[in-house]
Amino acid sequence: MAKIEIIRGDITQLNVDAIVNAANRSLLGGGGVDGAIHRAAGPELLEACERLNGCNTGDAKITPGFRLPSKYVIHTVGPVWNNGKNREKELLASCYRQCLRIVSENGIKTIAFPNISTGVYGFPKPEAASIAFETVQDFLTEHPELEKVIFCCFDEENFSIYNNLNFNKIIIKRVQSPQAIQIVAGLASTIWNEHYVLIIGQEQVDYMVASFQSADAIEKQINNENYEYYLIYHLSEPSGYISIKLMGDELFLSKFYITKEKRGTGLGKEGLKFVINIAKKLDAKAITLTVNKYNIKSIKAYDKMGFKNTGSVVSDIGAGFVMDDFKMSYEL
Ligand code: APR
Numbered sequence: 157m158a159k160i161e162i163i164r165g166d167i168t169q170l171n172v173d174a175i176v177n178a179a180n181r182s183l184l185g186g187g188g189v190d191g192a193i194h195r196a197a198g199p200e201l202l203e204a205c206e207r208l209n210g211c212n213t214g215d216a217k218i219t220p221g222f223r224l225p226s227k228y229v230i231h232t233v234g235p236v237w238n239n240g241k242n243r244e245k246e247l248l249a250s251c252y253r254q255c256l257r258i259v260s261e262n263g264i265k266t267i268a269f270p271n272i273s274t275g276v277y278g279f280p281k282p283e284a285a286s287i288a289f290e291t292v293q294d295f296l297t298e299h300p301e302l303e304k305v306i307f308c309c310f311d312e313e314n315f316s317i318y319n320n321l322n323f324n325k326i327i328i329k330r331v332q333s334p335q336a337i338q339i340v341a342g343l344a345s346t347i348w349n350e351h352y353v354l355i356i357g358q359e360q361v362d363y364m365v366a367s368f369q370s371a372d373a374i375e376k377q378i379n380n381e382n383y384e385y386y387l388i389y390h391l392s393e394p395s396g397y398i399s400i401k402l403m404g405d406e407l408f409l410s411k412f413y414i415t416k417e418k419r420g421t422g423l424g425k426e427g428l429k430f431v432i433n434i435a436k437k438l439d440a441k442a443i444t445l446t447v448n449k450y451n452i453k454s455i456k457a458y459d460k461m462g463f464k465n466t467g468s469v470v471s472d473i474g475a476g477f478v479m480d481d482f483k484m485s486y487e488l
Contacts, residue, residue: 178271
């Protein structure tokens with residue numbers, strides 16, 4: 157399920173938790189989407205806005221949606237385009253970020269944005285679309301709790317610009333924040349329970365997830381054991397993760413997982429290309445990994461990617477469990 161949707165339509169009709177209004181600093185209504193939202197919400201919206209004492213450019217404030225299908229309206233004030241002389245790009249990005257901050261603070265799960273500042277305020281539509289998309293995509297990489305962001309385009313020009321945005325369908329981002337570590341731990345538990353129960357049994361999966369894939373275990377590996385973790389996002393959806401550690405002149409690929417529903421979308425190939433780039437930058441001679449002997453699917457996938465089997469390795473992982481693996485190596 158892609159988190160980001162681009163539609164053509166009237167934002168006042170959308171049945172989402174919150175719609176965003178491209179307002180002016182007074183918050184007392186106007187034309188364009190501001191006028192449409194106030195007309196659809198009814199007079200209570202103006203009364204609620206009068207109590208907000210206006211809003212600065214680049215900032216945002218929330219009110220109920222009243223007669224609108226959406227529970228909330230988040231009013232934001234975009235910059236008036238002045239040929240980029242007054243930090244307009246920064247202020248437009250701030251509008252999206254402030255709206256998303258309010259979304260996060262209010263447990264809102266679905267939100268729709270109009271194309272802020274691209275009407276009366278004259279912001280060039282292509283740049284506005286890129287700023288909107290990149291700001292939202294960046295926020296989503298740390299906020300998986302947000303279920304859907306809709307870009308609601310009213311005019312044909314914006315709609316075609318958004319649909320032709322050559323955005324990265326796949327983003328690979330270094331894991332450093334506690335939120336990102338939580339996302340990895342969540343993915344790990346899902347993937348291990350989906351993929352390994354049939355291979356090593358539920359008991360060992362539970363032990364592995366609790367001992368080596370928990371947020372604490374991951375944080376310890378990052379902070380005390382020089383592991384680097386990366387999250388792989390597909391259409392802004394956390395869809396896999398990688399953990400690596402340089403060991404001598406070899407780069408150990410400790411974990412490399414893709415969620416079941418994202419298999420076949422090219423994430424594995426992209427992930428490996430990413431690891432190979434890091435290995436080359438570190439002057440590593442090879443990328444090594446261990447894979448459970450009975451994990452036939454993964455062994456075949458690594459084989460296809462150019463890894464060679466270099467022998468068995470059996471390791472005692474505690475609590476009476478033993479990992480019976482093949483060691484595989486990708487020569488650089
Ligand atoms: N649904 C979705 N989008 C809409 C709608 C609608 N019902 N009506 C207009 N739009 C689109 C416009 O096509 C444009 O792409 O909203 C985008 C923003 O245009 P404006 O509404 O003109 O907003 P903006 O450029 O940010 O200027 C804000 O205009 O209405 C006044 O009070 C508002 O002073 C403020 C200024």
